[in-house]
Structure formats: C-alpha cells, structure tokens
Amino acid sequence: MLGEIKGLNEECGIFGVWGHPDSAQLTYYGLHALQHRGQEGAGIVTTDGGQLKLAKGHGLINEVFSENQLEDLHGHASIGHVRYATAGDGGYENIQPLLFRSQTGGLALAHNGNLVNAQALKNQLEGQGSILQTTSDTEVVAHLIKRARHLPLEQAITEALSMIKGAYAFLLMTEDRMFVANDPRGLRPLSLGHLGGSWVVSSETCAFDIVGATYEREIDPGEMLVISDDGIDSIRFSAPIQRTLCSMEYVYFSRPDSNVDGKNVHASRKRMGKTLAEEAPVDADVVTGVPDSSISAAIGYAEASGIPYELGLIKNRYVGRTFIQPSQELREQGVKMKLSAVRGIVEGKKVVMVDDSIVRGTTSRRIVKMLKEAGAKEVHVRIASPPIKNPCYYGIDTSNSGELIAANHSLQEMEEQIGADSLAFLTTEGLNESIYQGEESLKHGGCMACFTGNYPTEIYPNTMHPYEKA
Numbered sequence: 001m002l003g004e005i006k007g008l009n010e011e012c013g014i015f016g017v018w019g020h021p022d023s024a025q026l027t028y029y030g031l032h033a034l035q036h037r038g039q040e041g042a043g044i045v046t047t048d049g050g051q052l053k054l055a056k057g058h059g060l061i062n063e064v065f066s067e068n069q070l071e072d073l074h075g076h077a078s079i080g081h082v083r084y085a086t087a088g089d090g091g092y093e094n095i096q097p098l099l100f101r102s103q104t105g106g107l108a109l110a111h112n113g114n115l116v117n118a119q120a121l122k123n124q125l126e127g128q129g130s131i132l133q134t135t136s137d138t139e140v141v142a143h144l145i146k147r148a149r150h151l152p153l154e155q156a157i158t159e160a161l162s163m164i165k166g167a168y169a170f171l172l173m174t175e176d177r178m179f180v181a182n183d184p185r186g187l188r189p190l191s192l193g194h195l196g197g198s199w200v201v202s203s204e205t206c207a208f209d210i211v212g213a214t215y216e217r218e219i220d221p222g223e224m225l226v227i228s229d230d231g232i233d234s235i236r237f238s239a240p241i242q243r244t245l246c247s248m249e250y251v252y253f254s255r256p257d258s259n260v261d262g263k264n265v266h267a268s269r270k271r272m273g274k275t276l277a278e279e280a281p282v283d284a285d286v287v288t289g290v291p292d293s294s295i296s297a298a299i300g301y302a303e304a305s306g307i308p309y310e311l312g313l314i315k316n317r318y319v320g321r322t323f324i325q326p327s328q329e330l331r332e333q334g335v336k337m338k339l340s341a342v343r344g345i346v347e348g349k350k351v352v353m354v355d356d357s358i359v360r361g362t363t364s365r366r367i368v369k370m371l372k373e374a375g376a377k378e379v380h381v382r383i384a385s386p387p388i389k390n391p392c393y394y395g396i397d398t399s400n401s402g403e404l405i406a407a408n409h410s411l412q413e414m415e416e417q418i419g420a421d422s423l424a425f426l427t428t429e430g431l432n433e434s435i436y437q438g439e440e441s442l443k444h445g446g447c448m449a450c451f452t453g454n455y456p457t458e459i460y461p462n463t464m465h466p467y468e469k470a
C-alpha cells in the first residue's frame with residue numbers, strides 16, 4: 001500500500017469473537033489480516049463473563065501485543081480495533097477499543113467510520129455536564145448510552161445510535177453481551193461469520209479466512225445484532241434505506257481477497273480496469289500496475305485491451321515503519337525506498353501505467369519520472385477511479401480540498417503536472433457498473449461523494465473533515 005505517501009488512508013478495522021476459549025488470540029490474528037486498514041495503534045478487550053480486560057498501544061499488531069499479554073486476556077469473547085490516527089488525534093487515550101467502567105459494569109467500544117454530527121453532540125453533552133476524556137467521536141456514543149441508563153441497555157444503545165449521523169460500524173461489549181451495529185446507510189463494510197459454535201464479526205472477510213471462520217452474511221444497514229451465550233438476535237434501529245457503501249472500499253481500501261457486500265474486491269478491480277480500457281484506450285506496448293492495490297485493475301486493462309501485462313514496477317516489501325528513511329539529498333540522488341521501475345521491461349516501450357486513484361498527484365509524478373528514467377518511451381497514466389475532488393466525511397482521510405489535485409486543476413494541467421504523455425480517469429458510471437454490474441448497477445449506487453460531491457447524509461455546518469481535526 002502506498003497510502004501514506006499518496007495521502008489516502010483508511011481509518012480503522014474492527015474484529016470480534018463471541019464464544020471461543022481463545023477469543024483474544026483469534027482477535028489478534030483477525031486484526032493482523034486487517035492491518036492495512038490502520039497501522040497507528042491497536043487494542044483488544046476481552047470478557048470472561050465477570051470482567052472486561054483491555055490491552056492496547058501504539059504501532060502494528062505485532063508491536064502492541066506480546067504472547068504474555070494475549071495469555072492474560074483470557075475470556076470467551078473479545079473485540080479488537082486497528083486504527084489510523086488523523087492529525088492531532090494520535091494520543092494513547094484515543095486508541096480503541098475505548099473502555100468505560102462504572103459501578104454497574106463495563107462497556108467497551110470499537111468504531112470504524114466518522115460521525116458527521118459529533119461536534120454538535122459533544123457541545124450538547126458538555127453543556128449538560130458530561131466530561132469527555134478523549135477527542136474521539138466514539139466517546140460521544142458512550143456518553144449518549146450512559147445518558148439513557150434508565151433504559152435497558154439494548155434500548156439505551158439503539159437510542160444513542162438514533163442520535164448519531166454519519167458512517168459507523170460498531171462493536172460494543174459488556175461483560176455478558178456483544179452488540180454489532182451498522183449505520184443506516186451501511187457506509188462501512190461489516191460481515192458476520194461463524195467458527196464452529198462461535199460468532200465472528202469483521203470489517204473485511206479476509207480476516208475470516210485467516211482464522212478459519214465461514215462467512216455468514218453482511219450486517220444490514222440500520223441493523224444491530226445482540227450476541228450472548230443465549231444466542232444471536234437481530235434488532236432494526238432504523239428503517240431500511242438504500243445502502244450507499246463506500247466505493248473506495250472496492251477501489252483501494254479493502255484487500256483483494258475480501259468480499260465486500262458479497263462482491264470480490266479483486267474481481268471488481270479487474271472490471272474497473274476493463275471498463276477503463278474501453279473508456280480510455282491507448283496505443284501502447286505494455287500495461288503495468290502500481291503495486292499492490294492497482295495490480296488487479298492493470299490486469300483487467302491488459303485483458304480488455306490485448307496489450308500484455310508486465311511487472312514494470314516492483315515494490316520493496318521490507319521497508320518497515322522504523323526503517324531509517326533516506327534524507328532529501330539522498331532521495332534526490334536516486335535512493336528510492338518503496339518502488340522500483342524494471343528497466344528490462346519498460347526500456348524503449350510505450351507504457352500504460354494503471355493506478356487506482358490520484359489524491360495529491362505527487363506519487364503519480366514520482367512514478368512517471370521513475371518509468372521515464374528507466375527508459376520508457378511514453379507513459380500513459382490510466383486511473384481506475386474518477387478524479388477525487390471532494391473530502392470524505394465518513395472516515396477516510398482523502399486529504400483536504402486544497403491538497404486534492406483534481407479539485408484544483410483541469411485534466412490537462414494534471415497531465416502536465418504529473419509528466420504523463422496522456423492521462424485519463426474511469427467515469428463514475430464506469431465505476432458503478434464495474435462494481436454492481438448490469439441490472440444491479442441500475443438499482444444500486446455506492447457512496448461516490450469524494451468524486452461527485454453528492455454526500456449521502458446531511459453534512460452539518462461544523463462537520464470537520466477528520467484530517468482537519470485539531
């Protein structure tokens with residue numbers, strides 16, 4: 001993933017297990033499969049029926065948890081979270097799951113998404129005397145639940161969920177129950193699986209494969225599952241609305257081996273590449289994809305155009321976060337850490353370089369330059385998604401509008417800035433058709449607000465793009 005240099009970052013992944021003696025270990029492996037959704041921090045909360053236990057910290061899963069810590073987290077149910085911290089939001093207290101203890105028991109929360117009315121609710125809660133300990137939106141939900149404590153817990157949670165707006169996939173856990181909720185538009189992915197007699201919940205189905213679980217179904221928009229030793233119940237806390245799942249999950253975020261809302265991500269990306277080849281053909285000798293997330297689209301482009309797919313770009317897999325990065329001076333001398341162009345493949349060739357998206361344009365410029373330095377005669381850039389012109393308010397850091405190249409420049413200006421011989425993007429219709437196909441694409445339409453500016457929920461006057469949070 002080149003997200004950190006591209007300026008496109010997923011905010012979180014969540015995973016939960018109910019009814020397994022090794023629930024914390026399974027959650028650890030599940031979170032490991034979701035690591036691409038957040039690398040800044042991770043946490044696991046476990047219940048043994050009597051007490052909630054928490055372990056969390058900054059860093060990657062294998063940096064946060066030791067074997068001893070996992071052994072201490074004994075219990076038959078766990079929820080876990082991996083997070084990407086937005087600006088000014090990276091404090092230890094914001095690492096999830098958040099755990100609140102009271103005389104009546106504990107409540108742990110893990111959230112993927114972003115609430116658009118969090119600031120308004122925070123102001124309201126503080127005005128009523130609540131003291132918020134974190135800058136995380138998730139704590140707002142805990143306070144709303146606490147405020148409705150005169151109600152049975154299930155009702156207090158659905159009451160709280162009815163007050164929040166935006167994108168959320170939630171895992172909540174008490175000593176004896178787990179609650180799994182998806183927002184009324186189902187903006188973020190959330191799936192249910194089973195492992196023998198245990199229930200497993202995950203942001204992405206690739207985590208089910210890792211722990212040997214079987215996919216059962218999606219959590220419907222506006223649905224809350226209540227899981228306990230007595231079984232599983234489904235509650236609807238919002239009337240069904242057309243699902244507007246984040247299209248960027250298919251374009252970039254989810255792993256190619258995941259099925260998002262029943263559709264395989266690799267196959268969807270291949271269709272994006274195929275449609276792109278039909279919409280924006282070019283005379284060229286080879287097609288190459290920017291590893292890893294653009295490979296599937298590049299294969300689709302190659303298959304549809306008849307131009308051979310080649311490994312023109314190679315990713316160095318062993319650049320860890322703690323690896324000493326080269327200075328600007330060494331970078332200018334040609335020390336490249338993440339990607340290399342393969343001279344033997346691209347030299348003297350007209351190359352189609354397929355990428356999944358352009359955010360700031362800096363990465364594309366660097367890669368075009370790299371291909372030309374390796375001898376490519378022409379570089380034609382084909383982007384397997386429409387131009388990103390608007391910020392995301394639903395939990396994806398797409399950078400703010402001022403930094404988005406497509407929000408500030410024409411196609412021709414972008415082509416010049418990145419140094420490509422030609423540049424073309426997939427259309428929104430092409431993206432919708434590639435994901436939903438045929439009849440289904442007429443009925444469906446995921447969220448495409450970062451491309452079109454048509455946000456599926458109300459955006460409140462004080463809604464901040466997560467990236468802008470102080």
Ligand code: SF4
Binds near residue numbers: 246392396447
């Ligand atoms: S605005 Fe873009 S990134 Fe955000 S949820 Fe919608 S499609 Fe996804």
